[in-house]
Amino acid sequence: MSNRSKVLYIVLLLGALAAPFIGYPIFLMKVLCFALFACAFNLLIGFTGLLSFGHAMFFGGAAYLCAYAAKTWGFTPELAVLFGTVGAAILGYFVGWLAVRRQGIYFAMVSLALSQMIYFICVQAPFTGAEDGLQNVPRGKLFGLFSLADDTTMYYFVLAVFIFGFWLIYRTIHSPFGQVLKSIRENEPRALSLGYDVDKYKLVAFVISAGLAGMAGALKSLSLGLATLTDVSWQMSGEVVLMTLLGGMGTILGPVLGATSIIAMQNYLSSFGSWVTIIMGATFVVCVLAFRRGIVGEIAHRLKK
Numbered sequence: 001m002s003n004r005s006k007v008l009y010i011v012l013l014l015g016a017l018a019a020p021f022i023g024y025p026i027f028l029m030k031v032l033c034f035a036l037f038a039c040a041f042n043l044l045i046g047f048t049g050l051l052s053f054g055h056a057m058f059f060g061g062a063a064y065l066c067a068y069a070a071k072t073w074g075f076t077p078e079l080a081v082l083f084g085t086v087g088a089a090i091l092g093y094f095v096g097w098l099a100v101r102r103q104g105i106y107f108a109m110v111s112l113a114l115s116q117m118i119y120f121i122c123v124q125a126p127f128t129g130a131e132d133g134l135q136n137v138p139r140g141k142l143f144g145l146f147s148l149a150d151d152t153t154m155y156y157f158v159l160a161v162f163i164f165g166f167w168l169i170y171r172t173i174h175s176p177f178g179q180v181l182k183s184i185r186e187n188e189p190r191a192l193s194l195g196y197d198v199d200k201y202k203l204v205a206f207v208i209s210a211g212l213a214g215m216a217g218a219l220k221s222l223s224l225g226l227a228t229l230t231d232v233s234w235q236m237s238g239e240v241v242l243m244t245l246l247g248g249m250g251t252i253l254g255p256v257l258g259a260t261s262i263i264a265m266q267n268y269l270s271s272f273g274s275w276v277t278i279i280m281g282a283t284f285v286v287c288v289l290a291f292r293r294g295i296v297g298e299i300a301h302r303l304k305k
Helices: 003-021 025-045 056-071 077-099 104-124 151-173 176-186 188-193 198-224 234-247 254-268 275-290 295-304
Strands: none
Touching (some): 003 151, 025 198, 025 254, 056 077, 056 104, 056 198, 077 104, 077 198, 104 234, 151 198, 176 198, 188 198, 234 254, 234 275, 234 295, 254 275, 254 295
């Protein structure tokens, strides 16, 4: 890591630590949850070359698992988040085992089909609350000691988990394993000819991405106090694609910026009603035309030049 990158990360960390004293903690927690979701998705599409149209099944599935464990079984927040994360990773293993055998649009369609199956399970299952979802999810006490009822305290818990997830993605990308993933993205037949078990590498990357997406969903249900069908719908899968492309696919900080931009537009332009979708679409078109590599990707490219 270069000195310039270290300074940037330190500044961002200090800004994140000071954020709840400047902005609204609930909004900031939502941004962090979706930023982690986008980073997890970026690990798959940006560094492995796999486009999943069904990643909401992990985000929303973990949200339901975490909410149910906290509300019905009385799990402490860290155990509820862990339960949702592990559940998403296990689901990711079975989905990935089926999906990674296909490539391109076929992989995307298989992931979308399986995601819709999970959606209809959430509609019909008695423990999900159907269209009402799971509401009034208790935050509980961290390790049974520290109450998370206060929004600022809850924010720092979400921030700590986000930093862990972001660090895990960073280490994965900059490890030998990550270099193999990049070679698969660039030229899969070549990676196969070099003796790498391509399907195994893609499956591991898929499970890591699913687990981290689940961690984001679990945090979201805990911090906002609800898990709904929106979390597991195909529209959510589309939103995370938009966040990643807007910020910069294949970059480290791009998904974070993309998620922040989308959530900010949804929050601060809510008074426009259904026009928010049109505004987001127009913004996306402009950014695609002006920043072919995404906002962060284009900035990084021009700095290199």
